[in-house]
Amino acid sequence: MRSIRIAARLAAALTFLAVVNATCAGAQETVRITNIGHGYYAGPLYVAIREKLFEKHGLKADVTFVKGGALVLQSLLSKDADFGVLTYEHVITAAAQGKSLVQIFNITTRPINNMIASGDLMKADANMSLEQKILSLKGKRVGTPSAGGSGEKMLGVLAKQYGLKLPGDIELVYLGADAPAYVGAFQAKMIDAAIPFEPAGAMLEQKKLGGILINLMNGDVEQFRDLVFMGVVTNPDTIKNRPDLVKKVAAVFSEAQGILLDPARGKKIMAEEFPDMSPETNERSYELLAQIWSKDGRMTLEGAKKVYNFLQPPGDKTIEFEKTFTNEFLPSK
Numbered sequence: 001m002r003s004i005r006i007a008a009r010l011a012a013a014l015t016f017l018a019v020v021n022a023t024c025a026g027a028q029e030t031v032r033i034t035n036i037g038h039g040y041y042a043g044p045l046y047v048a049i050r051e052k053l054f055e056k057h058g059l060k061a062d063v064t065f066v067k068g069g070a071l072v073l074q075s076l077l078s079k080d081a082d083f084g085v086l087t088y089e090h091v092i093t094a095a096a097q098g099k100s101l102v103q104i105f106n107i108t109t110r111p112i113n114n115m116i117a118s119g120d121l122m123k124a125d126a127n128m129s130l131e132q133k134i135l136s137l138k139g140k141r142v143g144t145p146s147a148g149g150s151g152e153k154m155l156g157v158l159a160k161q162y163g164l165k166l167p168g169d170i171e172l173v174y175l176g177a178d179a180p181a182y183v184g185a186f187q188a189k190m191i192d193a194a195i196p197f198e199p200a201g202a203m204l205e206q207k208k209l210g211g212i213l214i215n216l217m218n219g220d221v222e223q224f225r226d227l228v229f230m231g232v233v234t235n236p237d238t239i240k241n242r243p244d245l246v247k248k249v250a251a252v253f254s255e256a257q258g259i260l261l262d263p264a265r266g267k268k269i270m271a272e273e274f275p276d277m278s279p280e281t282n283e284r285s286y287e288l289l290a291q292i293w294s295k296d297g298r299m300t301l302e303g304a305k306k307v308y309n310f311l312q313p314p315g316d317k318t319i320e321f322e323k324t325f326t327n328e329f330l331p332s333k
Contacts, residue, residue, distance in 0.1 A: 118186055
């Protein structure tokens with residue numbers, strides 16, 4: 001009889017635990033996140049998903065992948081998403097037009113793009129200065145992720161600096177955010193150069209089709225260093241009405257970034273996220289991105305103004321930089 005009573009109690013306990021777990025699972029708050037494509041740069045998002053960090057903070061992540069920052073921007077302005085992985089360039093461009101968004105976590109402190117080129121163009125430009133490399137793009141076809149995206153904007157800045165018109169002197173080819181599209185375009189000789197998201201450059205190198213013509217990610221171009229760049233962005237109404245959610249999301253990305261920057265863990269997770277990538281390409285991609293992933297997600301006024309200085313976004317509204325980013329929700333050190 002004693003064994004029967006023990007078994008009954010055990011069964012009751014298991015039933016109770018099942019109910020508690022089901023209740024907790026049901027209590028998870030859904031957070032809608034829009035991400036630009038499936039690029040390597042969004043490493044902390046993939047870490048957070050694979051390591052179940054959202055669940056750790058009582059959240060259920062509903063992630064949508066879209067082609068181009070403009071679509072992420074629109075999802076935030078229309079409140080179809082709670083958060084977006086987006087470049088700060090879009091945030092201040094919207095601010096200049098009177099549309100408010102706020103970056104709460106800085107994923108990268110430099111651009112996520114390098115200027116890559118075909119093998120023929122690389123050979124011709126081997127020992128050229130930055131100016132000569134930019135001028136060599138005249139009459140060439142250059143791939144970028146999307147119209148008005150960060151790649152096109154940075155190319156426009158460099159082109160203007162050295163007297164080229166964009167569009168006009170350079171033919172733009174829009175190829176989306178996915179790296180394989182650029183490898184295919186180089187193989188088919190559809191483009192001569194590109195300014196895409198990594199790991200496009202790493203894949204191009206591995207296939208011996210070309211390489212990095214201008215390295216923006218290692219700081220070769222001073223005006224693109226120490227920026228507020230790719231980050232986690234939300235609508236001001238979300239901050240006002242759901243501050244606890246904002247704090248949780250910032251905590252998730254902060255913890256994920258720490259895991260990502262640990263080579264022993266980060267490389268393995270990224271290899272799992274990109275299973276079609278060779279180990280060599282993953283190694284190279286991680287090397288390129290590790291130098292620009294933010295150590296703590298924090299942003300500075302200087303970094304924000306630096307983006308404005310090179311971008312000069314059109315619009316008649318005065319940008320209040322302190323309202324376009326905040327470190328308020330980051331975990332205390």
